[in-house]
Amino acid sequence: MDPNHQQFMSRQLAQLRVQLLLAKRSVCHAGWQRLRFTPTYDKLYYICDGEGWLQVGRKQLRPKPGELVLIPGGLEQSYSVTAGPPYTKYWCHFRSNVPLRRLFHLYGLPHAVWAGDSADLSSSFQELVEHRANPGPAGPLRIQSALLAIIAFFMERALRFQRAKYASVSPRELMETLHFIDQHLSGELTIDELSRQAHFHPNYFIRMFKRHLGMTPMRYIQERRLEHAQQLLETHDLAITKIAGLSGFKDLSHFSAAFKKKYGASPTEYRNLLMNGHADLMPAGQSDVPEPSCLFENNSG
The missing domain is CATH 1.10.10.60 (Homeodomain-like)
Structure with missing residues (x-):
């Protein structure tokens, strides 16, 4: 990567702070589908088994078992099952103080990278699931550590495929x-x-x-x-x-x-949602409300 690119990316990632909203391991069923919505939160999928498709903007993806997917907030997206067995996946929703959507656009980053059967990745997702469900005094630190480890795992692989987008400007x-x-x-x-x-x-x-x-x-x-x-x-x-x-x-x-x-909420309304512990939800009619679509869980990701 060009040194100037690397310096800017390093500066952005050094400032990264994340807030976990949801984290689960889910088995999706035949109704797992949502079309053309634009969440404000970022999301990660680690595909363990099964088939399905995602669309991010105009790009359609068919992540396979072993792939790690990161979709920044603010992008129109859709997802659905296919005719094959539905996904089993780890997934989480989170907010970040760094606009990841801009980094993806600026660097031409892919939304899916190959992770394989990674014990470290599975362990990090499991930490998110466990510490969100059973928060302890050190839970927030564990969550930050695990979520940042997953994002670092993704970025290291995504940047290998980074496309230069600067043909006529320094x-x-x-x-x-x-x-x-x-x-x-x-x-x-x-x-x-x-x-x-x-x-x-x-x-x-x-x-x-x-x-x-x-x-x-x-x-x-x-x-x-x-x-x-x-x-x-x-x-x-x-x-x-x-x-x-x-x-x-x-x-x-x-x-x-x-x-x-x-x-989808005024600053005062947004603050009230935060105070009531519902920062992951938006007022009725907005696109951020998680959807019920998976077996054994209330949400599909």
Whole structure:
């Protein structure tokens, strides 16, 4: 991997913190199916046996036993059984403070990697299942350790297949722009300022940014501000107005409307869900509610 790519990826992963929502080992049945939904949480599958298919965006996958799958939140997806025996799998839902969807897009990472019959991987998933079901004083540490180990396992293999996506721009310029945005989310960020930072004409900068990130700079900034606000709500007991300001929103009503559009709940409602221990659920009608589709379990993943 290019040293600039590696430095940016290492910096992002060094900041990674995760919150486990659900973890189970499930045997799916013939009704395991859900089409065209977009969860905000990230998910991992470790396929133990059986058949099925997943669709992430426009890409259809048929993970086989021994494959580890990571699907970042914010991507439209579908899944279903096939005519063969349904999946037996370990799976978990989690939230992360680093936008994994952006890393997948930026580095062209695959959603499935070969793991084989890995005792270490099975053990890590089993730790998630056990410590979520029976939390002890050290349970949160065990969960963080096991979940980060699974993500590291995936990333090490996925990065071997990383596709270079920088044909006409230095990686350093784009990476430095993304880092600059993250360091200045609370302030005014304009196209003129960002293009000066990257040493590009504003029009070229917008085209380059959209080509590599899949969205305009201003939309990216909006997404990062909302993700930053979500992280602050989950980790700090700050006033909503303070969180809005720290995330770069000058107007509280605009912040509340944008947050609700993305996450299905206003900042206040989201905080109440957190306080009541239901951060993994969204209000009725949203796409994050787990679905009943597996034998022996209430959820399918």
